[in-house]
Amino acid sequence: MIDVLLASGLVLTAGGMEAADILIRNGTIVAIGTDLPVEDLAGVERIDVKGCWIGPGFVDLHTHLREPGFEYKEDIESGSRAAARGGFTAVVAMPNTSPAMDSGHVAALVAARGSEVGLVEVQPAGAVSLGRQGSQLAHLDDLWDAGCRIFTDDGDPVSDAGLMRQALEYIGDLGGIVSQHCEDRGLSRGGHMHEGAVSSVLGIRGIPHASEDVMVARDIRLAEMTGRRIHFQHLSSARSVDLIADARARGIAVTAEVTPHHLMFTDKEIEAGTDPSFKMHPPLRSESDRQALIAGLRKDVIDVIATDHAPHVAADKEVPFEEAANGVIGLETAAAVVNTVLQPEASELFAWMSIRPAQIAQMAHQGQLPSIGQEANMVVFDPAATWSPLSYVSKSTNSPYTGMTFTGRVLLTISRGRLTSRNGELA
Amino acid sequence: MNHLLSTEYLSATDLTRILNMADEMAEVLDRPIPKVPTLRGKTVGLVFFENSTRTRLSFERAAKALSADTMTFGSQGSSMTKGESLRDTALTLEAIGADLMVVRHYAVGAAHRISEWVDVPVINAGDGTNQHPTQALLDALTLRQRFGKLDGLAVAIVGDIRHSRVARSNVFALNALGAEVTLVAPATLLPTSLEGWPVKVAYHIDEVVEDTDVMYLLRIQAERGGDQVVPSLPEYVSRFGLTEQRYARMSGDSVVLHPGPMNRGVEIAHGVAEAERSLVLSQVRNGVAVRMAVMLTLFGAHHD
Incomplete structure (x- = not known):
């Protein structure tokens, strides 16, 4: 547990950012304000965070930790380190592990291993269907009891509309939320990139917008029909943003996420x-x-930024494009990418990356404004620092960002009263 | 030029320089002893991840006519399923001693990726549905021999454009040399987007049959799913096949090209394949000369 004074930062409050010092003793916030009494500071390390934003630690709704089953790509320990370095204090671990997280004991194992590592809160996401096969419901009650609050077959869509209806109803009654990977496999089959001018010249089979749009449209209708909430993962298409805006306007309980890479890059x-x-x-x-995704985020049609951190070893990528595995790592760069591309207000960054994701995942200890008496769980982000990611603490290095220059860097991560990352180094 | 990977970025000057050298190579191949010592001591690696007899033999003949040694690597199935990355395979072949690599692969970009990992020149001998640049060069050579120049020539490319690396290479190369290209295919066999393509489009072969100088026929690539997007072969022939009746309507100066292998009775009638103005075998002969010219260009060697 740490004893530090975060001096001269800008602290997130309900009324916006306020210049203040934060005194943390034994891992707990004991004072927030200017002119903190000097006599209190014996044995306390003073860290100058002038100009830095201080707010609740980031929460990632979409992380592939790869354990159990694919520990050669990432494991809960290495993924937790990557999360800490990126300013995260909690992640939701996707269930496309081996075995899949379709039963309570696998989810419990992941949660327990996360606690044992102790760098971030690891909330397992339960599978919607047994074995993520899309035919019958997973052990949803057991998964709920093991701490799952988000349910998804991510990596695969829940293709069967009847099963999706059942999942929405059953999981909604438990109090959880279904999180859909939106892809119509009939339209995406054989595709490896966006269907458009670039794919046509290359001869690589494309994945049309409609692959995502038709699934979003279908599931909005199912959410409306069942009266249950639904969350849409990693949006990529302008039309899906329109569909969600329209659903919101009609009072349907829909939330959505977008990844940093879809905000930065195009085909x-x-x-x-x-x-x-x-x-x-x-x-x-x-x-x-890309512009529609940015506009959707700014208009609160898209609620959350989630990394879809998807580690793959070099051999999975040292092949032609069509043979390569899907996905990029993103935990260590997410906040920097968002800050560089969008130049957000501090309150926007914390809404997108900690407050709203914590609400969706129902994480009581996350996404809270810093307050006296609270166990310190925060990130200190320097919005003006420039840096280039050259190496990673993740086991995998499949990053499109290596060598790029970013504005905005995570200075400190404090998770449950402990310093987990400092100046890009693990504490 | 360090590698030959695509025709997309080749200028008329680049193309003409290779074609001029290919003319000289064609002359070498007509000699009583069709061989020159220019690449003696060099080893050309023929790296084939996809079945191909014709292209491999053509490159092999080209290398040997220049007195280079050849070594052949053949593999089918994904490098991933074999547990070796493409990079490992490429570095291994370079270490064995390939001074130039000719790469055929079933996936887009394979030759490009290898060119980033090795220090020797790489020739793309076909990468999935992307590019097959030496095919476009040999087609251009064949047309230049016949017509003297490509400028203003009307070329119709008919058939499975979507899955054709030959079409992609030819569209850019022929356009750079001044030809006017029309793609003729049903929408399901055209690329999903033609934004930026210097082409016109027709949806029935009868729209172009009387006006084109060159009828370039492509087979339907069943192995890439091309046969799933036309209702039946007889219906395809009725709209896109070059039948003998249609051949008879073509102008007397026009010619027929096909990159092979031909599906006689589908895109090309048997009688058309055998007809006087079918240049299919000239294309095959010119393939050797063009590949010699490309190897010399990449080795920076000058034929004397």
Whole structure:
């Protein structure tokens, strides 16, 4: 547990950012304000955070920790380290593990391992269907009891509309939320990138916008029909943003996320010899899609930024584009990418990356404004610092950002009263 | 030029320089002893991840006519399923001693990726549905021999454009040399977007049959799913097949090209394949000369 004075920062409050010092003793916030009494400061390390934003630690609704089953790509320990370095204090671990997180004991194992590592809160996401096969419901009650609050077959969509209806009803009654990977497999089959001018010249089979749009449209209708909430993962298409805005206007309980890479890149990054670090699902789409995603985020149609941190070893990417695995790592760079691309207000950044995701995942200890008496759980973010990611603490390095220059860097991460990351180094 | 990976960025000057050298190579191949010592001591690696007899033999003949040694690597199935990355395979072949690599692969961009990992020149001998640049060069050579120049030539490319690396290479190369290209196919066999393509489009072969100088026929690539997007072969022939009746309507100066292998009775009638103005075998012969010219260009060697 730490004893530090965060001096001269800008602290997130209900009324906006306020210049203040924060005194943390034994991991607990004991004072917030200017002119804190000096006599209190014996044995306390003073850290100058002038100009830095201090707010609740980031929460990622969409992380692939790969354990159990794919520990050669990432494990809960290495993924927790990557999260800490990126300013996260909690992550939701996707259930496409081996075995899949379709039963209570697998989810409980992941949660327990997360606690044992102790760098971030790891909330397992339960599978919707047994084995993520899309045919019958997973052990939803057991998963709920093991701490799952978000349920998804991510990596695969819940394709069967009847099963999706059952899932919405059953999971909604438990108090959880279904989180859908929006992809119509009939439209996406054989595709490896966005269907458009670039894919046509390359001859790579494309994945049309409609692959996402038709699934979003269908599931909005099912959410309306069942009266239950639904969350849409990693939006990529402008039309889906329109569909969600329309659903919101009609009072349907829909939330949605977008990834940092869909906010930064388009399919123009892809050429015949391109490093498949630009290959992900859903694919990078056109500039008009990217602009629509940004506008959707700014208009609160999209609630949350989630990383879809998807580690793959080099051998999975040292192949032609069509043969390469989907996905990029993103935990260590997310806040920097968002700050560089969007130049948000501090309150926007914390809404997108901690407050709203904590609400969706029902994490009581996350997404809280710093307050006296609270166990310190926060990130200190320097919005003006420039840096380039050159190496990663994740086990995998499939990042499209290596060597790029970003504005905005995580200075400190404090998770449950402990310093977990400092100046890009693990504490 | 360090590698030959695509025709997309080749200028008329680049193309003409290779074609001029290919003319010289064609002359070498007509000699009683069709061989020159220019690449003696060099080893050309023929790296084939996809079945191909014709292209491999053509490159092999080209290398040997220049006195280079050849070594052949053949593999089918994904490098991933074999547990070796493409990079490992490429570095291994370079270490064995390939001075130039000819790469055929079933996936887009394979030759491009290899060119980033190795220090030797790479020739793309076909990468999935992307590019097959030496095919476009040999087609251009064949047309230049016949017509003297490509400028203003009307070329109709008919058939499974969507899955054709030959079409992609030819569209850019022929356009750079001044030809006017029309793609003829049903929408399901055209690329989903033609934004930026220097082409016109027709949806029935009868729209172009009387006006085109060159009828370039492509087979339907069943192995890439091309046969799933036309209702039946007889219906395809009725709209897009070059039948003998249609051949008879073509102008007397026009020619027929096909990159092979031909599906006689589908895109090309048997009698048309055998007809006087079918240049299919000239294309095959010119393939050797063009590949010699490309190897010399990439080795920076000058034929004397």
